[in-house]
Amino acid sequence: MISLTEQGFDPGPLLSGFCCGRAETGAVASFTGLARGEGGATKVLELEAYPGFTEAQIGAIAEAAKARFELHDLMIVHRIGKIAPGEPIVFVATAAAHRRAAFEACDYLMDYLKSRAPFWKKEHGPDGARWIEPRDEDHADIARWA
Amino acid sequence: MISLTEQGFDPGPLLSGFCCGRAETGAVASFTGLARGEGGATKVLELEAYPGFTEAQIGAIAEAAKARFELHDLMIVHRIGKIAPGEPIVFVATAAAHRRAAFEACDYLMDYLKSRAPFWKKEHGPDGARWIEPRDEDHADIARWA
Amino acid sequence: MARVLLFGRLSDIAGWREKTLDPSPTRLSDLRAQLAAEDAALGEALAAPGVQVALDQVLVRGDATLSTRSEVAFLPPMSGG
């Protein structure tokens, strides 16, 4: 399940639903990305997507993860629009028989979402707004899967 | 927060609570271990702990993770007693500024819980009961952190 | 009437997010030249390394033929999560 939402979401019910009724899945890994306040400065993130294209590109990332890891299932929920510090931006969950595949697929999905999924992120702070691009670590992270 | 419970638990509310009110944490990784039915055979897991000692040893594992990774927080909830297929056995969550530390610490904690935490696991199946010991993969996994 | 979509910092630079070009350029290179002629700063930003192009929601490299119904999106470096 892949979805974009302009509404705030709580990762807990998503994890509960994802874990429920899995008698053969031994391992569920998840990642929740939260908007950081960065030292108390009032900041608001604004995430832009390209409707249709963004979902399709995330779908392709999800298919690549399914082909690469032995997954039973995965879920990706991504927030768009304005996001306050502390609010969830992204939730990814992966289900597999054993924990290594679940962890690695979750890690892989996040690396690709960070620098290959069509989102553009603007940070509104006390000194104005700036566009955020992938960090050096993000490029290094994704290079691990080459 | 480290706790052992004889009651079944839902990982969702644990994740919600763990994520809540974190304006400076960018990344929350979690792992939920579920009891596997293994192909429809009715199996019940029974987990034994050594009260006091088990919590203390998990506490030492948690301290080692905090010393090794830049964590804001962590949570470990472990079920004991009889567990039916599909029910959660363990929930681990880690909070950090960036995702690499959160993922690695969660992975590390699970590897140590799998083969260094004082639990003993018996599987009750149609052909009787057997004690489960760490798999070769578990030994290989924990060797990654040496 | 090809539609042009700008995302991220590109729309800040241009001051618009979406426009239609009538008549439609017949090639992507013509469309780039037309936008650069209207706004040199935008033309430079569109040609910068890391800016990808999606034609009808499919990533393309180099030049491409456009139709009158083409949707051309300029995508600066992406950052989700």
Added chain:
Amino acid sequence: MARVLLFGRLSDIAGWREKTLDPSPTRLSDLRAQLAAEDAALGEALAAPGVQVALDQVLVRGDATLSTRSEVAFLPPMSGG
């Protein structure tokens, strides 16, 4: 009266999980010998590689001195999660 605790498969082999030894052995090696004398299969299982000993909830290696209030736990290979 040293207390002995057995976990996992060790308690299945012994048929008990906890017992008190009175009088208390003064050393861990004496306690091992006493348990092995009572139950050879248990003695062998306790000496198997991978079986750790916690004395008063602290892991110990080799021999150790016991008090009359010592709690000695034999821990086969652990497996959580």
